[in-house]
Amino acid sequence: MAHPAGPYLGKDLLGLEELSAEQITAILDTAEPFKEISERPIKKVPVLRGKTIVNAFFENSTRTRISFEFAEKRLSADTVNFSASGSSVSKGETLVDTAKNLEAMRIDMVVIRHGASGSARFLAERIDSNVVNAGDGRHEHPTQGLLDLLTIRDHFRRIAGLKVCITGDILHSRVARSNLWGLRKLGAEVAVCGPRTLLPRDVEEMGVTVFRRIEDAIEWADVLNVLRLQLERMQGGFVPSLREYNRVFGVTRARLDRAGRDILILHPGPMNRGVEIDSDVADGPHSVILQQVTNGVAIRMAVLYLLAGGAPERAEAAKTGGGE
């Protein structure tokens, strides 16, 4: 076998900080064949037939939920969507009660999106079902980090040695954290660039370089992962105005041209065109933003598939009765 067999992910996928480079690579490799399934006339394989998955979205996120739902349906799982509005959560039910209720209905997996950092782990520690973190507060969004890694690897055929700069609101971004851990574990150099008001305290201690000026970041980087500037940050006073943000930190055609070489552009979406990224960059030849969306489904299929499997230590015993 070219890749190590073993307990690939454990029970849950909560973040990339706790995964090894081997585990991350195994997920990316598993995603490769899953890409092709979405190209088939019948975009469905029976691997999770009979599995029940609940998409528990305590925060709105249409695109992440849809991506997970596609992944689940293409693996033939039965899915139930659960969102904060119209659920018992809005009636004051606690997360732990929600967890116990889901468990009592004998579901196999929960995909959770929640506004509180650490909520995915909180849930995972209290139920036996597999838990996939689809974004917890400002902590992690591991499948987004993985799909970004896959997209970068598709383009460069490697991650190690690449220079990747994450730009924008690092402070409030779970995407930034998942990217940072995943990229570093796979050997990339990671930098961040944004107004100091939007960088976490002691971010350098997380092993990243900080660029004060976007021009310096562009000069340095092979890849820019441009984060969305959430508009509510303006009300928080973190930046004075969107116009100023674009002038000082926007990823613009002119700034990229000055670098004089090709830089791969990622954006986790949804974009604020003309704020953190200009349209001609987002739609330009080096943008892989739509490929990120495509890869998102494959990555989520891979994660669900790897989590759904039985205990690998039983694999040897079962092989003799297997079909080969």
Place this chain on the structure above:
Amino acid sequence: MADPQRKTMMTAATVEQTLARMAGEIVEQAAGAESLVLVGIHRRGVHLATWLAGSIQGSHPDLGIATGTLDITLYRDDLMTVGPRPVVGPTRLPTGGIDGRLVVIVDDVLYTGRTVRAALDELADFGRPRRTLLCVLVDRGGRELPIQPDIVGEMIPAPPGGRVEVLVPEIDGNLGVVLVGGSAD
């Protein structure tokens, strides 16, 4: 020193003769068809299918031969017992698909029949062949499903503890069939 646990059942020469005969049988069974799709099951079935396709094309240049590969991992019925495999191989079928065509599933060893069951399920998701044939180099017995091959290279009954291994040059460096473990005597 020979490994007492490994016994050669077919030499490279025998395998080649057998494959040549099987190629003939495929053409025979396909009488009247204008084209054939040979689909190898990942991994060694793929190489056998390629060999067979080359052989048939050589003797019948006017017959349209296409090849494909099937990875049945996602169609297995035992994910929960054996656990997931991190690397799932590619499934590639010829452009033009398999609808209305004669499809020959090629695998190295036929044992319980579960792999073939999975392969049939997977093929059904890609289309509706006019007819599907099953072609295996070795039938070792031990079926757990009502599945029988149409073309068989060799019957090699193997004891329950034993394993029949087909070796192909692309993966194993040489061609042959060995019995590992158990005793065929």
Place this chain on the structure above:
Amino acid sequence: MRPVLIRGGRVIDPSQRMDATLDLLLHGGAVVEIGERLDAPEGAEVFDAAGLVVCPGLIDVHVHLREPGGEHKETIASGARAAAAGGFTAVVAMPNTSPPIDNPASVGFVRSEGMRAGGARVYPTGAITVGQKGEQLAEIGEMFAAGAVAVTDDGRPVMNAGVMRLALEYVQTFDIPVAVHEEDLALSRGGSMNEGVIASRLGLTGIPNAAEDVMIARDLMLAELTGGRLHVQHVSTRGGVELIRAAKARGIRVSAEATPHHFALTDQAVERYGTQAKMNPPLRSEADRAAVVEGVRDGTLDVIATDHAPHHYDEKEQAFEDAPNGIIGLETALGLALTELVGRGVIDLPTLVERMSCAPARALSLPGGTLRLGSPADVTVFHPDEEWTVDPAKSLSLSRNTPFRGWKLRGRPVRTLVEGRTVWAAERP
């Protein structure tokens, strides 16, 4: 009531510079005799304290007893019993109940419930401002008359410096301190743990040291300006310790607390203990922890206080940001201080008694903190180094929220006497 003769213990009373093996006779609610080989009066209970420390009763000037409004977390009665079990003969109840204690009737309620409890003495405090809103001074004089020993808006800062100035001036009529929770809310921004790399990694909003430091600096200046008595609660930062040290050197009237959790834990505990390590001010960095320890050693932080903050188990069963602040501390404080401070050679036993009995009594002008003849017979007897394991299930508090579950500590209370009456005694083998 029967006289009690505590025989052969190591009597430590820093108020009299006393540290010797002596007998202590309590009668009529007061200390009546200290000496060698005292005769037991007729009918006296004789308690053999050989190998144990006998000291003026420990006083915790910072506890949350949750009554009224939070009786599922703690009541005045359960808190007073838990205090006695922790070796405390007196506690000072914070007024941030629901509704807050901001009027004389509420102060009287806490005082009378405390008297009925039959555990440690319970002293009430009153809010500085009406509803603890930080806007208008509460009836401080009326609350003082009803028994409040200090005013505080604990749990919240008084953000308006002008209001704080008025409070520090106004309390001087009654000679009580203003006790302050120091947090600039504009800097803490609703944060839930210490600002630093751990918060950054966990994706939690951090509370910077500066949120505490700027308020300590402000209030020290206001204390200097007004001459009012300032008591700084739960100091957690190096900067705070340094500011208070400098203020004391300048003669500003300030006392200050160190909590056991701030001298025993850092923000790394958040990863290990989750919401059981969530409190405000938060657990800080190692440099801050070391500064708090040093503050206790040199007396800058003259008072050890628990900030006992009980919460029902399901309130801590939430995501970190959603869980309430605080941990229980009454029954682990002495063990933690003996283990982390005395056991590590930071302070000696007389200094420990000073920080947990004498200084708290002085800071809030409470009776006690001494075994002088004629003073109230509030006495704590403790084993200085017996090993035990923290088991929250055995706590007399109604709550169990502590990060110290399973910790092995050395030193624990053996008997607690209030007015010569045993209010708690350890089960002895």
